Amino acid sequence: MPSDIDNHGRPIWTPFANPSATSGQSHGVETVLRQNILNSEYYRRISKEEDFMLLVDEIYEQVDHAEPWMCGNARGASSGFCLLFRLAEMGLTDKQITHLVTHGDSPFIRVIGFLYIRYVVDGKELGKYLEKYYGDAEVFTPSPGGKEVTM
Numbered sequence: 001m002p003s004d005i006d007n008h009g010r011p012i013w014t015p016f017a018n019p020s021a022t023s024g025q026s027h028g029v030e031t032v033l034r035q036n037i038l039n040s041e042y043y044r045r046i047s048k049e050e051d052f053m054l055l056v057d058e059i060y061e062q063v064d065h066a067e068p069w070m071c072g073n074a075r076g077a078s079s080g081f082c083l084l085f086r087l088a089e090m091g092l093t094d095k096q097i098t099h100l101v102t103h104g105d106s107p108f109i110r111v112i113g114f115l116y117i118r119y120v121v122d123g124k125e126l127g128k129y130l131e132k133y134y135g136d137a138e139v140f141t142p143s144p145g146g147k148e149v150t151m
Helices: 031-039 041-046 052-062 079-090 094-101 107-119 123-133
Strands: none
Touching: 031 041, 031 079, 041 052, 041 079, 052 079, 052 094, 052 107, 079 107, 094 107, 094 123, 107 123
16 A cells, blocks of 8 residues: 655645544645645635536646645645645545546646545545556656656
């Protein structure tokens, strides 16, 4: 099983929807990252959005990497993780999760879907969502200026 993404030695998000860690307002997100998400102007703007498709459009327009922090700024939460947190707050349906991971317009829409599965969906359900994507050949660059990898 993959380990948590590290944030200077601390996990940024408790994976696999541990019910005790993800209940309430934290959704399992590490305190500093959560505070930076909640205090960002960008998050405040999207936090009231209830339309899933508008949030998907927002991912298309705003997300250009899969890192939790803004590029060159260790204190600002990335737009991707702000959107991921908003989707976690909404609680997606199976149909919405499938829409994200099968989306063809941007690899980052798919990445947000896979991150949602990784961090929000019950770990017992991972196979249901991920099995058909093992060996997915779509290429993307998770970090700005970084190496291309496959999904």
